[in-house]
Amino acid sequence: MSGERGHAIGDRIDMSNGRFGRRVVLLAAVAFLVGGAAAGAAWYFQDSPGIPGDPADLDQVAFGSRVYARICANCHGVELDGQLGWEKPLKDGTRLAPAHSAAGETWQHSDAKLFEVVKVGGETLQPDGKVSRMPGFGDKLTDDEIWAVIAFIKSTWPTNVQEVQQGASEDEPVAN
Numbered sequence: 001m002s003g004e005r006g007h008a009i010g011d012r013i014d015m016s017n018g019r020f021g022r023r024v025v026l027l028a029a030v031a032f033l034v035g036g037a038a039a040g041a042a043w044y045f046q047d048s049p050g051i052p053g054d055p056a057d058l059d060q061v062a063f064g065s066r067v068y069a070r071i072c073a074n075c076h077g078v079e080l081d082g083q084l085g086w087e088k089p090l091k092d093g094t095r096l097a098p099a100h101s102a103a104g105e106t107w108q109h110s111d112a113k114l115f116e117v118v119k120v121g122g123e124t125l126q127p128d129g130k131v132s133r134m135p136g137f138g139d140k141l142t143d144d145e146i147w148a149v150i151a152f153i154k155s156t157w158p159t160n161v162q163e164v165q166q167g168a169s170e171d172e173p174v175a176n
């Protein structure tokens with residue numbers, strides 16, 4: 001019957017179109033992915049949320065040192081040596097501002113954790129959500145400023161300490 005034959009031919013045409021179409025779709029998908037990746041990379045490197053503080057980036061470190069002097073030095077000390085007696089918890093269970101130098105414990109935290117602490121506050125360090133004397137700076141500092149200050153703090157550590165902290169960061173990558 002002509003109707004059925006027509007249908008069968010139609011199917012065959014559809015199939016070859018399908019194969020051709022699939023190739024076009026595949027190419028389009030590849031182009032889309034490559035383009036998307038490029039756009040994504042441009043976004044990632046330009047407006048940073050996500051660029052972990054890089055102690056080798058001298059501009060970022062210089063910028064971060066200014067943020068540190070303006071905001072953090074009050075509590076953590078101009079020399080990054082923390083508040084006097086910071087090693088001991090206070091009677092109420094809270095802690096004084098610790099040293100950020102290699103003599104402190106800041107280097108034991110991953111980039112992701114450091115960013116979170118500065119953005120949200122010291123509560124994120126307390127497993128049971130206890131009060132902390134470390135304020136969050138999410139409403140005062142941009143993500144760029146937070147990464148810069150982290151870059152500055154890292155730049156004061158010797159290379160071997162930087163490497164250990166980098167290992168911690170690789171175990172707990174920054175979520176984007």
Ligand code: HEC
Pocket residue numbers: 067068071072073074075076094095096097098099104105106107109114117118122123125126131132133134135137149150
């Ligand atoms: C008002 C005082 C104060 C200011 C200002 C302050 N901090 Fe803190 N910070 C603290 C205290 C107190 C802690 C300890 C918090 C805890 O253990 O609960 C702390 C802890 C931290 C930690 C965790 C360190 C560790 O060794 O565990 C980081 C990182 C940190 N601060 C970064 C900063 C940065 C960066 C700034 C400036 C943008 C800043 N802080 C400004 C008081 C302050």
